[in-house]
Amino acid sequence: MFMSIKVRYFASLKESLGRSEDMLAFTEGLTVDAVWQASNHQPLPKQVLAAVNMDYVALDSLVNDGDEVAFFPPVTGG
Protein backbone atom coordinates (compact mmCIF):
# COMPACT_ATOMS: atom_id res chain seq x y z
CA MET A 1 0.00 0.00 0.00
CA PHE A 2 1.27 3.45 -0.87
CA MET A 3 1.63 6.17 1.71
CA SER A 4 1.22 9.71 0.51
CA ILE A 5 3.07 12.50 2.30
CA LYS A 6 3.06 16.22 1.67
CA VAL A 7 6.36 17.99 2.40
CA ARG A 8 6.44 21.76 2.86
CA TYR A 9 9.29 24.27 3.10
CA PHE A 10 9.27 27.80 4.46
CA ALA A 11 11.22 31.07 4.45
CA SER A 12 14.93 30.98 3.56
CA LEU A 13 14.85 27.20 3.16
CA LYS A 14 12.05 27.48 0.59
CA GLU A 15 14.09 30.09 -1.29
CA SER A 16 17.30 28.08 -1.28
CA LEU A 17 15.51 24.90 -2.44
CA GLY A 18 13.55 26.84 -5.05
CA ARG A 19 10.21 25.23 -4.22
CA SER A 20 7.62 25.27 -1.47
CA GLU A 21 6.43 21.68 -1.42
CA ASP A 22 6.84 18.09 -2.57
CA MET A 23 4.47 15.13 -2.68
CA LEU A 24 6.05 11.79 -1.80
CA ALA A 25 4.74 8.23 -2.11
CA PHE A 26 6.19 5.44 0.02
CA THR A 27 5.53 1.81 0.63
CA GLU A 28 7.05 1.69 4.12
CA GLY A 29 7.18 3.81 7.23
CA LEU A 30 9.81 6.55 7.12
CA THR A 31 11.34 8.87 9.66
CA VAL A 32 11.17 12.63 9.23
CA ASP A 33 14.88 12.64 8.41
CA ALA A 34 14.32 9.99 5.69
CA VAL A 35 11.54 12.14 4.21
CA TRP A 36 14.04 14.99 3.90
CA GLN A 37 16.65 12.71 2.31
CA ALA A 38 14.16 11.27 -0.17
CA SER A 39 13.04 14.76 -1.22
CA ASN A 40 16.37 16.53 -1.30
CA HIS A 41 19.24 14.02 -1.65
CA GLN A 42 21.44 16.07 0.65
CA PRO A 43 21.99 16.27 4.42
CA LEU A 44 19.44 18.28 6.37
CA PRO A 45 21.03 21.69 7.05
CA LYS A 46 21.93 22.29 10.67
CA GLN A 47 19.37 24.23 12.71
CA VAL A 48 16.50 23.34 10.39
CA LEU A 49 13.37 22.52 12.39
CA ALA A 50 10.79 19.89 11.53
CA ALA A 51 7.06 19.57 12.14
CA VAL A 52 4.52 16.87 11.43
CA ASN A 53 0.89 17.93 11.18
CA MET A 54 1.86 21.33 12.56
CA ASP A 55 3.57 20.10 15.73
CA TYR A 56 7.32 20.16 16.31
CA VAL A 57 8.91 16.69 16.09
CA ALA A 58 12.31 15.06 16.45
CA LEU A 59 13.98 13.95 13.21
CA ASP A 60 13.67 10.28 14.13
CA SER A 61 9.85 10.49 14.43
CA LEU A 62 7.90 8.19 12.14
CA VAL A 63 5.66 9.63 9.46
CA ASN A 64 2.24 8.17 8.62
CA ASP A 65 0.06 8.12 5.54
CA GLY A 66 -1.51 11.51 4.89
CA ASP A 67 0.87 13.41 7.17
CA GLU A 68 2.07 16.90 6.35
CA VAL A 69 5.79 17.23 7.07
CA ALA A 70 7.36 20.69 7.21
CA PHE A 71 10.96 21.88 7.31
CA PHE A 72 11.94 25.44 8.15
CA PRO A 73 14.73 27.60 9.61
CA PRO A 74 14.73 28.92 13.19
CA VAL A 75 11.73 31.14 13.78
CA THR A 76 12.15 34.93 13.97
CA GLY A 77 8.74 36.38 14.83
CA GLY A 78 7.72 38.86 17.48
Next chain:
Amino acid sequence: MSIQIVKEVFDPWQAIQDYQHTYLPAGQYGASNIFIGTLRDFNDGESVKGMTLEYYPGMTEKQLQKIVDAANEQWSILDCLVIHRVGDIFPNESIVLVAVWSAHRGDAFDACRYIMEALKSNAPFWKKELLASDEQRWLAANTDGYTKKDS
Protein backbone atom coordinates in the same frame (compact mmCIF):
# COMPACT_ATOMS: atom_id res chain seq x y z
CA MET B 1 -8.49 34.32 24.89
CA SER B 2 -7.97 35.55 21.36
CA ILE B 3 -5.18 34.89 18.88
CA GLN B 4 -5.18 36.87 15.67
CA ILE B 5 -2.86 36.84 12.67
CA VAL B 6 -3.44 40.02 10.70
CA LYS B 7 -2.32 41.11 7.23
CA GLU B 8 -3.10 44.81 7.65
CA VAL B 9 -1.80 47.59 9.88
CA PHE B 10 -3.39 47.41 13.34
CA ASP B 11 -3.57 49.87 16.21
CA PRO B 12 -2.61 47.93 19.35
CA TRP B 13 -4.02 50.56 21.71
CA GLN B 14 -7.40 50.51 20.00
CA ALA B 15 -7.35 46.70 19.94
CA ILE B 16 -6.67 46.58 23.70
CA GLN B 17 -9.43 49.05 24.42
CA ASP B 18 -11.96 47.28 22.19
CA TYR B 19 -11.12 43.84 23.57
CA GLN B 20 -11.20 44.97 27.17
CA HIS B 21 -14.50 46.75 26.69
CA THR B 22 -16.07 43.74 24.96
CA TYR B 23 -14.74 40.77 26.94
CA LEU B 24 -13.36 41.80 30.34
CA PRO B 25 -15.89 41.92 33.18
CA ALA B 26 -15.66 45.31 34.89
CA GLY B 27 -14.45 45.03 38.46
CA GLN B 28 -12.70 41.69 37.96
CA TYR B 29 -9.31 42.68 36.58
CA GLY B 30 -6.84 44.57 38.67
CA ALA B 31 -3.84 44.19 36.39
CA SER B 32 -3.32 44.55 32.65
CA ASN B 33 0.11 43.86 31.23
CA ILE B 34 0.86 44.89 27.68
CA PHE B 35 3.75 44.12 25.34
CA ILE B 36 3.91 45.77 21.91
CA GLY B 37 6.65 45.04 19.40
CA THR B 38 7.24 47.74 16.77
CA LEU B 39 9.39 47.66 13.63
CA ARG B 40 12.54 49.78 14.02
CA ASP B 41 14.21 51.51 11.08
CA PHE B 42 17.60 49.99 11.96
CA ASN B 43 18.99 46.57 12.79
CA ASP B 44 22.49 45.16 13.09
CA GLY B 45 24.09 48.38 11.92
CA GLU B 46 21.91 48.75 8.80
CA SER B 47 19.02 51.05 7.93
CA VAL B 48 15.84 49.06 7.47
CA LYS B 49 13.05 50.35 5.24
CA GLY B 50 10.67 47.43 5.52
CA MET B 51 10.13 43.83 6.35
CA THR B 52 8.17 40.87 5.04
CA LEU B 53 6.83 38.47 7.64
CA GLU B 54 6.10 34.93 6.50
CA TYR B 55 4.18 32.39 8.57
CA TYR B 56 2.86 28.84 8.39
CA PRO B 57 -0.93 29.15 8.26
CA GLY B 58 -2.42 26.62 10.65
CA MET B 59 0.76 25.78 12.52
CA THR B 60 1.37 29.34 13.67
CA GLU B 61 -2.12 29.57 15.20
CA LYS B 62 -1.77 26.08 16.69
CA GLN B 63 1.56 26.87 18.37
CA LEU B 64 0.28 30.23 19.66
CA GLN B 65 -2.74 28.45 21.14
CA LYS B 66 -0.44 25.99 22.92
CA ILE B 67 1.60 28.86 24.34
CA VAL B 68 -1.51 30.66 25.59
CA ASP B 69 -2.88 27.41 27.07
CA ALA B 70 0.42 26.80 28.90
CA ALA B 71 0.35 30.34 30.32
CA ASN B 72 -3.25 29.84 31.37
CA GLU B 73 -2.30 26.68 33.27
CA GLN B 74 0.69 28.24 34.96
CA TRP B 75 -0.76 31.59 36.02
CA SER B 76 -4.10 32.82 37.18
CA ILE B 77 -5.13 34.98 34.25
CA LEU B 78 -8.54 36.24 33.27
CA ASP B 79 -7.95 36.74 29.57
CA CYS B 80 -5.35 37.44 26.95
CA LEU B 81 -5.14 38.91 23.48
CA VAL B 82 -2.34 38.09 21.03
CA ILE B 83 -2.15 39.86 17.66
CA HIS B 84 0.70 39.32 15.19
CA ARG B 85 1.22 41.00 11.81
CA VAL B 86 2.25 39.12 8.68
CA GLY B 87 3.01 40.33 5.15
CA ASP B 88 4.73 43.60 4.32
CA ILE B 89 5.48 45.84 7.31
CA PHE B 90 7.05 49.29 7.50
CA PRO B 91 8.99 51.03 10.29
CA ASN B 92 6.92 52.28 13.21
CA GLU B 93 4.13 49.78 12.50
CA SER B 94 3.21 47.32 15.24
CA ILE B 95 4.42 43.76 14.71
CA VAL B 96 3.03 42.06 17.79
CA LEU B 97 0.74 42.70 20.73
CA VAL B 98 0.46 40.53 23.83
CA ALA B 99 -2.03 41.75 26.43
CA VAL B 100 -2.81 39.83 29.62
CA TRP B 101 -5.45 40.63 32.22
CA SER B 102 -5.45 39.21 35.75
CA ALA B 103 -6.65 40.06 39.24
CA HIS B 104 -3.13 40.81 40.48
CA ARG B 105 -0.01 42.16 38.80
CA GLY B 106 2.29 39.17 39.33
CA ASP B 107 0.26 36.87 37.10
CA ALA B 108 -0.20 39.48 34.38
CA PHE B 109 3.49 40.44 34.30
CA ASP B 110 4.78 36.88 34.29
CA ALA B 111 2.24 35.39 31.88
CA CYS B 112 2.76 38.24 29.39
CA ARG B 113 6.53 37.78 29.48
CA TYR B 114 6.18 34.02 29.12
CA ILE B 115 3.83 34.28 26.13
CA MET B 116 6.11 36.78 24.39
CA GLU B 117 9.31 34.79 24.94
CA ALA B 118 7.64 31.51 23.91
CA LEU B 119 6.25 33.20 20.79
CA LYS B 120 9.75 34.38 19.93
CA SER B 121 11.21 30.88 20.18
CA ASN B 122 8.33 28.63 19.03
CA ALA B 123 5.79 30.38 16.83
CA PRO B 124 6.59 29.85 13.13
CA PHE B 125 7.11 33.36 11.79
CA TRP B 126 10.09 34.42 9.67
CA LYS B 127 11.31 37.96 9.05
CA LYS B 128 12.98 39.13 5.88
CA GLU B 129 14.37 42.64 6.11
CA LEU B 130 14.47 45.11 3.25
CA LEU B 131 17.50 47.33 3.80
CA ALA B 132 17.95 50.94 2.64
CA SER B 133 20.35 49.57 0.00
CA ASP B 134 17.42 47.47 -1.39
CA GLU B 135 19.24 44.33 -0.31
CA GLN B 136 17.02 41.75 1.40
CA ARG B 137 18.14 39.52 4.23
CA TRP B 138 16.47 36.82 6.32
CA LEU B 139 16.96 37.11 10.05
CA ALA B 140 18.92 34.09 11.26
CA ALA B 141 17.41 33.51 14.69
CA ASN B 142 15.83 35.31 17.63
CA THR B 143 17.95 36.11 20.65
CA ASP B 144 16.97 35.07 24.16
CA GLY B 145 15.05 37.99 25.66
CA TYR B 146 16.35 37.20 29.14
CA THR B 147 19.99 37.66 28.11
CA LYS B 148 21.31 41.19 28.57
CA LYS B 149 22.75 42.79 25.44
CA ASP B 150 26.20 44.36 25.62
CA SER B 151 25.78 48.09 25.27
